[in-house]
Amino acid sequence: MATPFAVLLYASIAALSAIPGGLVRWSADSGRDRWIGWAHALSAGGMLGAAFVLTGVPYAAAGAAAIGAVLGVAFIAGTHALTHLEDLDLSRPDRDDPTAAPRLVALHALHACTEGVAIGVAMAVNLSLGVFVALAIAVHNVPEAALLVGATRRRGRSRTARVGLAVMSNLGQPLLAVMTWLLVTSLPASLPWVLGFAVGALLNLVMTELLPASYREAGSTSIALVASVAMGLVVLLGGILP
Amino acid sequence: MVFTYGMITALATGLGALPFLLVRTVSGRMVGRLNAVASGLMLGASFGLLAEGTRFGGWQTFSGGLLGVLFILATNRFLREHPVGPGTGPVAEDGLRRMVLIVTVMTVHSLAEGVAIGASFGGGMALATFITVAIAVHNIPEGVAISAVLRSNGVSVPRCAGWSIVSSLPQPVMAVPAFLFVEAFAPALPYGIGFAAGAMVFMVLLEILPEAYGKGSAREIGTIATLSMIAMMLFQRVVAG
Numbered sequence: 443m444a445t446p447f448a449v450l451l452y453a454s455i456a457a458l459s460a461i462p463g464g465l466v467r468w469s470a471d472s473g474r475d476r477w478i479g480w481a482h483a484l485s486a487g488g489m490l491g492a493a494f495v496l497t498g499v500p501y502a503a504a505g506a507a508a509i510g511a512v513l514g515v516a517f518i519a520g521t522h523a524l525t526h527l528e529d530l531d532l533s534r535p536d537r538d539d540p541t542a543a544p545r546l547v548a549l550h551a552l553h554a555c556t557e558g559v560a561i562g563v564a565m566a567v568n569l570s571l572g573v574f575v576a577l578a579i580a581v582h583n584v585p586e587a588a589l590l591v592g593a594t595r596r597r598g599r600s601r602t603a604r605v606g607l608a609v610m611s612n613l614g615q616p617l618l619a620v621m622t623w624l625l626v627t628s629l630p631a632s633l634p635w636v637l638g639f640a641v642g643a644l645l646n647l648v649m650t651e652l653l654p655a656s657y658r659e660a661g662s663t664s665i666a667l668v669a670s671v672a673m674g675l676v677v678l679l680g681g682i683l684p
Numbered sequence: 685m686v687f688t689y690g691m692i693t694a695l696a697t698g699l700g701a702l703p704f705l706l707v708r709t710v711s712g713r714m715v716g717r718l719n720a721v722a723s724g725l726m727l728g729a730s731f732g733l734l735a736e737g738t739r740f741g742g743w744q745t746f747s748g749g750l751l752g753v754l755f756i757l758a759t760n761r762f763l764r765e766h767p768v769g770p771g772t773g774p775v776a777e778d779g780l781r782r783m784v785l786i787v788t789v790m791t792v793h794s795l796a797e798g799v800a801i802g803a804s805f806g807g808g809m810a811l812a813t814f815i816t817v818a819i820a821v822h823n824i825p826e827g828v829a830i831s832a833v834l835r836s837n838g839v840s841v842p843r844c845a846g847w848s849i850v851s852s853l854p855q856p857v858m859a860v861p862a863f864l865f866v867e868a869f870a871p872a873l874p875y876g877i878g879f880a881a882g883a884m885v886f887m888v889l890l891e892i893l894p895e896a897y898g899k900g901s902a903r904e905i906g907t908i909a910t911l912s913m914i915a916m917m918l919f920q921r922v923v924a925g
Contacts, residue, residue, distance in 0.1 A: 494731050497917060508918040515910050522903055645913060650906030653889075654897050666889035667753065673885065674749045677734055681742035 444565040444572050446620060452576035453561045453619035457554070457612035459580035463587030464605030478533050479659025480668050481585030486652035487669035491676025492578040493644045496560065496637060498680070499567050503634040510638025514556065517639070518646040521552040532655045533589055543594045547611050550590060555614035556643035557582075562622025563636045570683045576619075578676060583612060689816040690798065690856025696820035697794075697852040700827015701845035704835045716899025718832040720908035722786070723892045725829040727909070728916025730881040730888075733793070736800065737877035740870075748878025752792075753886040755879070759788060760890065779837040782891050786833045789887045790826060790851040793880040798855035799869050800877065802862025818923050823852055825916055833892065 501507065521527075525545040532546070557579045565572030587608040594604050626633050656665045707714065737745035763781045797819065827848035834844045862869040896905045 490727075494734060497731060498735060504918055504921045508914060511914045512911070515907060515914070519903070519907060527903060642910070642914060646907060646910040648906075649910045649913075650903050653893060654902035654906065657894050657897060662890055662894040663757070666886055667757075669889050670753055670882065670886045671750070674746050674882065677738065678742050678746040681738045681745075 444569040444623065446623065448569060449562060449565045449572065449619050449623045450616055452565070452573050453558060453616040456557070456561065456576045456580040456583060457615045458609060459583040460587035460590075460608040460612050461605060463584035464591040464601075464608050466584075466588040466591075475533070476660040476664070478585070478589065479656045479665055481588070482533075482652050482656035482659070483665045483668040484672050485582040485585060486648045486656060487672025487674075488578050488581055488676050489644050489648045489652065490669070491673040491680065492560070492575055493641045493648075494673070494677055495571070495574065495680030495683075496564065496641050496644075499571070499633075499637060501634045501637065506634040507638035507641075510635040511642030511645075512638075513635075514639040514642025514644075515646045517556060518553075518643050518650065521549055522650065524552075525549045527651075531658075532651060533659065534593060546590065546593055547607065550586065550608075550611040551614060553647060554612045555618045556640065556647070558615040558618025559622045559636065560640035560644060561615065562619040563626055563633070563640050565619065565623045566626035566633065566636075574680060574683055579615070587612075687856050687860055689813075690802075690859040693816060693820040693823055694794075694849055694852035694855050697823040697827040697830075697848040698845035700824050700829070700848050701831040701835075701841050703828060704831050704841050704844060707835065712899055715836040716896045716905055717908055718836040719892050719896035719899070720905045721912045722829040722832040723888045723896060724909040724912025724914075725825050725832075725916045726789075726884050726888050726892070728913040728920070729793070729826060729829075730884045731913075731917055732920045733796070733877050733881040733884070737874045737881060740874035740877075744874035745878035745881070748875035748880075749882030749885075751875075752879040752882025752884070755792075756785070756789065756883050756886045756890065760785065782895065783834055783837055783839070785887055785891055786830055787847055787851050789880075789883050790830055790848075791854055792883055793826075794823075794852045795854040795858050796873075796876040796880040798858030799862040799873055802859035802864075802869070819855070822920060822923050823855075825919060826852075 525548055527549070532549075561572060561576045561579060564575035587605070590608045590611065591601070591604045594607065599607075622636060626636055653665075653669070656669070707718075734745065737748070760781070763784055827845070830848045830851055831841075831844035834847060835841070839847075893905075893909070896909070899905075
């Protein structure tokens with residue numbers, strides 16, 4: 443059984459994994475960068491695997507989970523409408539557009555909230571699943587922070603401040619993780635809804651952002667290899683959870 | 685008996701082509717959307733396969749999955765070097781290659797499913813009938829996925845139905861020996877299921893999704909794919925009871 447302290451601890455570890463990511467020196471000016479593509483693909487595969495592991499949680503109400511999943515999709519679609527994703531390159535936002543960097547930070551901050559929901563609901567199912575999902579999201583936060591720190595470079599702030607910003611944008615993770623855990627443990631009937639929401643949001647994040655961004659940086663063969671092997675590994679590890 | 689039941693499930697796959705009677709012309713945008721639907725349905729189906737495979741053994745499913753990835757990698761390379769049919773220009777060749785890949789992947793996947801059906805036939809007629817109906821219904825969206833890719837390359841609806849059925853034929857063919865020799869087939873099952881899932885996921889990521897993203901906005905294509913995936917997972921859960 444997870445305690446609120448454990449939820450806070452692991453969700454914070456996930457949020458703080460932005461720090462190693464922020465230390466990676468990456469210039470947003472370089473052209474097509476295969477490493478970024480592979481980092482996105484690694485995240486995409488890991489998130490697909492985590493979504494699969496979450497769908498394995500036994501619950502009765504498939505209809506509620508499906509509605510929850512559609513709501514999760516709608517939430518991500520809402521964050522895209524709000525930040526005008528169409529003209530926002532996630533890996534290297536337009537330097538001449540002063541709104542690009544703030545929009546990117548806002549997008550990351552909103553996503554961190556859905557990732558917090560995923561950690562919280564997994565913690566409510568059991569501790570090992572919760573730690574597992576938190577670690578999967580921590581891995582995903584590393585390249586995300588590297589990109590964010592690189593993309594906000596010309597904002598006239600120091601590197602430390604930008605790494606701090608990347609960590610702050612993950613604040614939704616511990617916050618929403620604890621809130622979700624409280625909701626699901628005090629109201630077990632909400633489990634399929636919240637679980638569905640988390641799965642729908644993670645899947646839509648993969649399909650609308652991570653995968654398209656990865657194909658822009660590297661060839662589809664290497665992207666498909668990295669993503670499918672990462673997914674397989676997460677599925678494998680998820681299967682041997684106690 | 686087992687064969688007849690299996691045959692019904694194969695024919696059901698052909699029903700997946702029917703929705704495409706409504707789609708008269710296939711524009712560039714529609715190609716993107718159809719590929720997005722196919723991607724979502726196949727990813728959803730592979731989640732179902734993985735859930736089944738990992739019940740029998742995680743490592744076996746994972747190794748099977750790696751083999752499935754290598755299989756598609758090799759098949760794709762082979763098809764690139766030896767274009768099939770009267771390919772006119774690189775565009776037609778790419779389309780043709782994609783069609784051959786999806787029919788191959790779906791055939792391999794129904795091979796694994798055929799073994800799963802046969803192996804689960806031991807529980808008496810009532811259960812057998814139930815499983816047959818379940819698999820038959822479950823095959824319809826797989827027919828939709830195949831037809832979506834074929835139709836978007838200009839293949840006619842009856843031919844879409846034909847290829848959908850062909851891709852499901854290994855189901856009855858494999859179900860019989862699997863039923864007769866359950867002990868021999870059961871250990872191979874997680875490898876086979878993993879192989880099918882790995883091949884399916886890798887093919888979607890390698891060919892179908894990039895093709896779809898190239899023909900529409902990431903938001904539109906990604907959202908269609910996600911919703912199709914959710915629909916497939918709900919469908920499988922409801923059908924499986």
